[in-house]
Amino acid sequence: MASRSGSNTRKRTLAKSFRFSEDEWAEMQNRANRAGMNVADLVRSQCLDMPPPRKARVAPFDRKLACQLLGQLGKIGSNINQIAHAANLGKTLEGMIEAAAIDIMEMRVIWFETHGKKP
Numbered sequence: 118m119a120s121r122s123g124s125n126t127r128k129r130t131l132a133k134s135f136r137f138s139e140d141e142w143a144e145m146q147n148r149a150n151r152a153g154m155n156v157a158d159l160v161r162s163q164c165l166d167m168p169p170p171r172k173a174r175v176a177p178f179d180r181k182l183a184c185q186l187l188g189q190l191g192k193i194g195s196n197i198n199q200i201a202h203a204a205n206l207g208k209t210l211e212g213m214i215e216a217a218a219i220d221i222m223e224m225r226v227i228w229f230e231t232h233g234k235k236p
Contacts, residue, residue, distance in 0.1 A: 182231040189224035193217060 137145065149159040161167055196217035200210055229235060 179231050182227055186224060186227045186231060189220055189227060192220045193224065196220060 145156050145159065149156045152159055152162075154162070196213060200213045200217065203210055203213060
């Protein structure tokens, strides 16, 4: 006998819809994001006093830190391009490699902060 797929074994079989204003929906998404879960799990946890399932928890997203991380990636790409250009001209690369390493270390710290962890 074949094993049933996850979609056939789900306990929650009812899907209901609710109406929200744009502002209300944005606030729901914001609260769920801050709590590290999706909107459905937020509603369940708040209305039914139950913790969300472990697999449903998502890391909170901090837009400011994500933008900083993308900025650091851009700096690293620029540094790599400068290193390649200098290498093709036969120049010394010591300072450029050090600058790229510093950028990578800064990016690492930002990544940990976006995931709520300590480096």
